[in-house]
Amino acid sequence: MAEKKFITDREQLEKLAPMLKAPIKRQVFVCTGKSCAAVGGNEVMAEFARILEEKGIRQGKEAKGRNPMGSCVLTECGSMGFCSIGTAVMVYPDGTMYGQVTPEDVPEIIEKHLENGEVVERLALINLPND
Ligand code: FES
Secondary structure: OOOOOOOOOHHHHHHHOHHHHOOOOEEEEEEOOHHHHHOOHHHHHHHHHHHHHHHOOEEOOHHHOOEOOOOEEEEEEOOOOOHHHOOOEEEEOOOEEEOOOOHHHHHHHHHHHHHHOOOOOOOEEEEOOOO
């Protein structure tokens, strides 16, 4: 295996990963693991994608309908451990884990939490400490 070079030059890093230049405020993980998918995880993911792209705040490649300078990263992920009460959604850096999320809940999570920093308490299971 070829030896991997550790890159330290910031300009080179940003060229390789343009997202490093974006003013990212939050990252949302949506679980589409087996149990969450069975209760609508893919639909929840699709609704986050649709609305964040419509609002122009989903960070990503323009060719994919996203905004290179968007403030929110949306990431599909596998199980995060509360499979029986999905769909599971996690918001960083706040450390908020939401459960039983449906596509109908997504506009509220986006407007209250992602855009205004206010946790949607009725769906929040845990707020991880930030220390
Ligand atoms: S499958 Fe989603 S939390 Fe386990």
